[in-house]
Amino acid sequence: MSGAVVDPRLSPARAAPKKGLSLSWSDPRFRNIVWQVLILGTITAIVWYLVQNTSRNLAARRIATGFAFLGRTAGIPIGESLIDYDPAINTYGRALLIGLLNTLKVAVVGVVLATIWGTVLGVARLSKNWLISRLAAVYVEVIRDVPLLLQLLFWYLVLQGLPAPRNSFHPLPGVFLSNRGIKFPVVEWEGPFWWALGALALGILGTMAWSRTAARQQEATGVRPKVWPVALGLLVGFPLLVWGALGAPFAVEMPALRGFNFTGGATVSPEYAALTLGLVVYTASYIAEIVRSGILAVPTGQWEAGGAIGLRSSTVLRKIVLPQALRVIIPPMTSQYLNLTKNSSLAVAIGYQDVVSIASTTLNQTGQAIEGIAAIMVVYLAISLSISFLMNWYNARIALVER
Amino acid sequence: MSHSTTRTTAALGEAAHDPVPAIAGIPAAPIAAERARPAAGPFAPVAWARANLFNGWLSTAVTLALIYFIARWAIGFFDWAVLHAVWSVPQTDAGPDPSACRDAKGVGACWAMIGDKYRFILFGRYAYEEQWRPAIVIALFIGLYAISAMRRFWRKELLLIWIVALTAIGVLMWGGVGGLAFVPQDSWGGLPITLILSTFGLAFAFPLAVVVALGRRSTELPAVRMLCVLYVELIRGVPLITLLFMASVMFPLFMPEGFNPDKLLRAQVAIILFAGAYLAEVVRGGLQALPKGQYEAADALGLSYWKKTGLIILPQALRLVIPPLVNTFIGFFKDTSLVLIIGIFDLLLAGKVAITDPVWQAYSTELYLVLAVVYFAFCYVMSRYSRGLEQEFRRTARR
CATH class of the missing domain: 1.10.287 (Helix Hairpins)
Structure with missing residues (x-):
């Protein structure tokens, strides 16, 4: 559009007479400039005042500034991390990186599971079976109207209320549910x-x-x-x-009870499980409504028209209905994904060490509040921007191209 | 006409980042209508059940399985919550005697804990003899919501009512005048804190939001627009927790020496800033939904910017955004529970502290259930209201 030649007759009338700027209060452009200068000046003055205060306070309290602390040994014990970490050796920088990875671990798994569960619920709400649709509606209504934090605390309580490892639930071979988390067997990872x-x-x-x-x-x-x-x-x-x-190697590591705890296998910690469960249950109730509205937004005539030109119903769904429904679904879905990611910061309330939790420990230890909070903000802004960038790109791809 | 209505609601829904308005904007009627009208037959309920519950063998199987599970769960829950529940325990000199609850653990709920602690949960550490004051405050808040919900009161006087009510609430909570004992802010707690944070948050964030939304829409003042965009996107890009942390650890650094507002006020400022950004987007949705002709007509009359905005644009745009506004408010109401993380005694933290009492430590489930019911009651009524209002608006718009 931008490269197109514009017909001069179509350009708005306002652009036509171009007068010089007169320095009088009756010239709206002059007025606008004065106002903007005044507003910007006031805000700059306020910011300057705050910066002055801050630097004076920092000096008075002998708090260091700058990001040098990232290179110092952290000494924060971290329960679960995707990369190697030793509090005695590793730095604050690495601890924060682990926090970021933990946040992403919750966000990615949560987004996938919430999408699946939310879609199931959304479709269930449209079910012809009255009982199913009512149940889904009640779920959505109840879950939405209770604060997420309360739900997280509840799930954490439930998971902590599981029996000790010795009496753990044992629903499937190799799977143990106890107050130490969920244990399950893993395949030993090898080169092939x-x-x-x-x-x-x-x-x-x-x-x-x-x-x-x-x-x-x-x-x-x-x-x-x-x-x-x-x-x-x-x-x-x-x-x-x-x-x-390459030899088809296949060895499964089974968790087994040794003494008071398990050895072998992989663990999902109660904190991670509670956080993910809570986020999925909560966000799915919003996604369900989005999916429902998306499906309802496609008129029944589209299904019938697809059938009338001889398409199979799976093809109609894939080629006709879904593309139109997605157009309605994607924008609000994006904001739900963003919400889920931001809500994962509630981890700090149940002791899962995400980036907020580790940054807040860091700022308590070093006293460098500004840097710690700046780190959190940068992380979330980066995540938010990349999710919206990704979803906008996808949205642009599926958007209606109008001629 | 119907086209413009749909667009309006869709725009609002998108602006509020809340699916509710968008969904309500979709004609859900066909399915509902089909469902509501039972097929004509000799005995309507049987025909209805056949059409909606036992339509084909798969549907029948699912219905029966669901009925079985729901019934089992409901009976189990009824047993736990009512039949085997302990409603009160004997008081001894050393405090309540929870042995009855201990015996019923796992079989029946211990509501005696709520009976013993409800005043702490509702009012926190507020001076015990003065707790009638926060009780009145809660009633005032509910009254304020009820009055604001009535369309009869949607006039300029409502602003006055709000100012009077909020002042009365402040006087009641603090005291120190008219013979009321002074209660310092750090001993406030419980439900009043939750209501104060969300309501004062809304009251102060709303004017801010209107200004920011207007600023973001202004074409004449690019610098102001940039500022507004920066503010809104920055706040919406980070979790509320960050702002609360900022309020609790960074805010004292910003202030001149000797000036140290207490934690509640700082959290309130953070919530106002947070709410302002989200509300600004809601208001912007309303401004965008207004047909362009309204702006042009006001310009054609030769009205100044402020007259145009104050007399033509805002009255219409704000009316449009009331339903998404209520939805956003429900969000804040739930989000105020986050202040628990920085140690402010809201309803949730008061509850959590109540069960640190060694006598009641084992009964968190009961507590969380009761808190959930309290939050649910507030949010459900508000969401019902906003949905009803939206439907009413759509009807009037179509007429």
């Missing part, structure tokens, strides 16, 4: 798995290329070659083949 992952990535690329070829062929000839056998082979067969060719 990396190769298989690489093969999977190649398979995804290959499938995408093949489906594009298929679409082109369909446009040219009207006949769409089958995609799914190729996709199956590339996505499942190829990685399996690579893994098998």
